[in-house]
Amino acid sequence: MTENKNKKILRTAQGAPVSDNQNSVTAGSRGPVLMQDFHLTEKLAHFNRERIPERVVHAKGAGAHGYFEVTNDVTKWTKAKFLSNVGKRTPMFARFSTVAGEKGAADAERDPRGFALKFYTEDGNYDLVGNNTPVFFIRDAIKFPDFIHTQKRHPATNCKDPNAIWDFWSLSPESLHQVTILFSDRGTPKTNRHMNGYGSHTFKWTNADGESVWVKYHFKTEQGIENYTNEEAVKLAGVDPDHATRDLYESIEKGDYPAWKVYVQIMPLEDADRYEFDPFDVTKVWRQSDYPLIPIGRMVLDSNPKNYFAEVEQSAFSPANIVPGIDFSPDKMLQGRLFAYGDAHRYRVGGNGDLLKINRPITESNANYQRDGVMRCDDNGGDSVHYEPNSLGGPKESPEHTPAPFVVSGTVESVAYDKDDHYTQPGDLYRLLSEREKSRLISNIVGAMKPVKKEIQLRQIEHFRKADPEYGARVAEGLGVPATAAK
Known part of the structure; x- marks a missing residue:
């Protein structure tokens, strides 16, 4: 034939x-x-x-391509090339996710939202891996596996365990700030487009003269902040568990491109030792009255993935992916993530996951001596020299890109942050809420805590009370706990 x-x-x-x-x-x-x-x-x-192993956290997610555009000159603070000129655009990829749920979890569940960004810069990929909240539940990575275990399923019942969740929080008072945000309206954002994003951690910027500052990132949605009530979110989780995933895709398909204005807070290095809160403690914010928001750019998402698995599921983000002009801080939670994220992706997508198209930098990705391994999907360096140092013209280090040093000191020991005020900022946040917002916050907390053992309720109520007496009293009343017992 x-x-x-x-x-x-x-x-x-x-x-x-x-x-x-x-x-x-x-x-x-x-x-x-x-x-x-x-x-x-x-x-x-x-x-x-x-199927590759799903992410241990942030398993359910949606993503899109777009660009970041510089709108204000920041060269006095950083030499990062992708931030070097007003009007400069850098291609990027963003992934939004829920944190605790599995891959089949509902988009509307009460949960922080991951806000992971990959910038394809001329100096390599820069990943900013944050959340839709400026703080987190814990401030030391050594507690992270235990915290996530409380958010997952009971080893015997295989069901979510409110006792484990609130037991951990009640024994970890640093979590109170994030708990207050989580059970406010912000815990159930309407869509991925209608929420802010944050780098959450403190980072270091360094300019061309070697001068450094501490920095925090803020992404303010241009769509406006919109949230569901608890009742609306619970209903939607059953009716349309993929509503936010669909909304992001469809909004881009019809040309309604999501956008965020990007700001930073800048702190001089010397302020770190005298600020009222430890600036590297990710359970705290820097007051905007002390360090105002400075506009730097705009993020726009204007293109959907052609294939979800190839681009969203296989995307791998790590805060260890930085570029010259941007560096780390002593933030203990960040320091742990620098290892954990890359290691998680080496397990999920393999040791050569960086060669996948979605993760590959636009710079030469083979300019190193990493060879072989499962699923090596390029020419494996061909016949080029495969060791260093060498005299055969292979890639060499560039001392001019050495990060700016900063002084550290102290005794080697397992120790907490010096400043342990876990109540001022949650109390300030509670008092900023309107009466209707406070009522919804209390209702959400009470509903979540009703199945919890009495002794755990009492411990947690005490944290609410220390943040604000009214806060604690209203939770106690909602749980039917006598005021004398709560104290």
Whole structure:
């Protein structure tokens, strides 16, 4: 039979044409199936391997491509090339996610939202991996596995465990600030487009003269902040568990591109030792009255992924991915994430995951001596020199890109931050809420704490009371706990 040259031929992974994709090769019409049907075994074997391990946290997510545009001159603070000129645009990819739920979790669940950004700069990829909240539940990475265990499923019942959640929080008073945000209206944002984003951690910027400052990032939604009430979120979780995923995709498809104005707070290095809160403690914010928001740019998402798995599921973000002009701070939580995120992706997508198109930098990605490994998907460096130092013209280090030093001191020991005021900022936040917002906050907390053991309730009420007496009293009243017992 003459082959139609215009016909698109179905082929095996090795390129052989497939003659029949509807029927297995069998011994007669009844069978059995023959082992020689290599197309059948190839399809089944690949199907068994189509899923990679889901992220331990941030498993459910949606993403989009876009750009970051510089709108204000920041060169007096940083030499980062992608921030060097007003009007400069850098391509980027953003992923939004819930934190605690599995991949099939509902978008409307009460949970912080991941706000992960990858900037494809001329100096390599810069990843800013934050949340839609400026703070977090804990401030030391050594507590992170335990915290996440409380958010997952009970080892015996395989159900969510309110006792574990509130037991941990009640024994970790640093969590109160984030708990207050989580159970406010901000815990159930309407969509990924209608929420702010934050770098959360403190980072260091350094300019061309080697002068450094501490910096925090803020992304303010241009769509306006919109949230669901608890009742609306619970209903939507059952009716349309993918509502935010769909909303992001459809808004971009119809040309309604989500955008955020980008700001930073700048702190002189010397202020870190005299500020009333430790500026590296991720459970605290810098007061904007002390360090005002400074506009620097605009983020726009204008293109949907062509394939969810290739671009969203396989995307790998790590705060360790920085560029010259941007560096880390002593933030203990950040320091732990510098290892944990990259290691998680090495487990999920493999040691060569950086070579995947979504994760590959626009700079030369093979300018190093990392070779071999599972799923090496380029020429593996060809016949180029594979060690360093060498005299054969291989890539060499560039001392001019050495990060600016800063002084550290202290005794080597396991120790907490010096400043332990866990109540002022949550109290300030509570008092900023309107009466209707306070009522919803109390209702949300009471509803979540009702299944919890009495002794845990009492411990947690005391934290609310220390933040603001009214805060504690209203939670106690809602739980039916006598005021004397609460104290």
